[in-house]
Amino acid sequence: MGLVPFPLPCHTKESTEESLTSSSTTSGLHSESSTSSSLSSQPSLPSVPSPPLSKSNQLEVMRSPSVHHHCIATLQSQSYICTLALSGNFLYSGSSDGQITAWSSILSHPSNPQYNKVVATPSTVKSLVVVGSGDDRNKLLFSAHQDHKIRVWKINTTDTHEKLKCIATLPTLKDRATSFFFSKNYVQIRRHKKCTWVHHVDTVSALAISNDGSFLYSVSWDRTLKIWRTSDFKCLESVGNAHDDAINAVTLSRDGTFVYTGAADKKIKVWTWKKDKSMSVRLVGTLEKHKSAVNALAFNTDGSVLYSGACDRSILVWERDGGEDGGWGDMVVVGALRGHTKAVLCLSVVADLVCSGSADYSVRVWRRLSSGIVGDYRNRSYCCLAVLEGHRRPVKCLTAAVDNTDSDYSGDSYSVYSGSLDCYIKVWQIRVPFS
Structure with a gap:
């Protein structure tokens, strides 16, 4: 039960050169496998053929029911x-010019959201929680x-507006001062340069928050995973060289016990930590199928179920495989969702829907079907409900909610809300009939 090895790299020499040439004029997407010893990783957007699965691992993809979908609003950014x-x-939207924008009435009146410019920051916004x-x-x-920092904003809410006030930048001055005077707090980041362990030294690519809001998790293209306490913004732990290349994604198990990181080294790693x-x-497991x-x-x-999207154009579906840790560190691939023609850049889950955004400019909406019987093989059936087309550049980010x-x-x-490198946010309505 495994994937047939696929020898092609994620990008060709020509695509790498094109990416390096254009990196000065774009803020980048996700970091690809770096070819230099520097911690600063070059972003690019190539794609390779999906890894083939053995027949025993194929998901059953069903024909989609009569689903109605259309774009009900388009929001423009600069x-x-x-x-x-x-x-x-x-x-909330974060953009490459550093602006954070709040759009109000997004759930009560999804077809008529109100623009509310909130705040400008000095660097590209890569993630918001x-x-x-x-x-x-x-x-x-x-x-x-992208400037290696995490900023903390206090939200003041009115009926139609939200105002943000920056109350901290991580690492905090206290954290930096505490670490500054002790040599044991420094780590080697380049041949002739050291930095305190509380600092990220490259783009902070993704954030995740614990269910109770007590802990913040950050990952970076500097290959580190850091854990912060939200009550005082203290950096509690840093895992150096958590991956062999830039880290692009982080998510948590439902109970917050396990942390999953995905990186340009093609691996997903599973971590647990004692509070x-x-x-x-x-480190309790490494998932290697992409x-x-x-x-x-x-x-x-x-x-x-864990879903992972990659430059191989596939979305792999992982399930637990038992074991001493409950199987969280030893998950297995049960199949793949395929349909995108270029790299999968983002994922969002709402109810029984999985939404995927791609460099092929489209959003695909998948539905996991359930027989209602635990362990039934039919629980591994999926159908592609819709292909949402309308963006003119890669779809970089997604989020979704039930429309009440x-x-x-x-x-x-x-x-479904999709953000793209065409500078637009699109709001899509998806109507799924009862089965």
């Missing part, structure tokens, strides 16, 4: 859309940036 995050009735919900007075927005005085992080850089990771809603405003429809209704 630059590339790099990341999206939903919180309550607001959609929100801690807190609704009218929570302690609601925070964390933004990851005690030792704060020790331990044949090119891993760009995106997402769990299904009950946390039983569509009361006139008797089936399930969803809103």
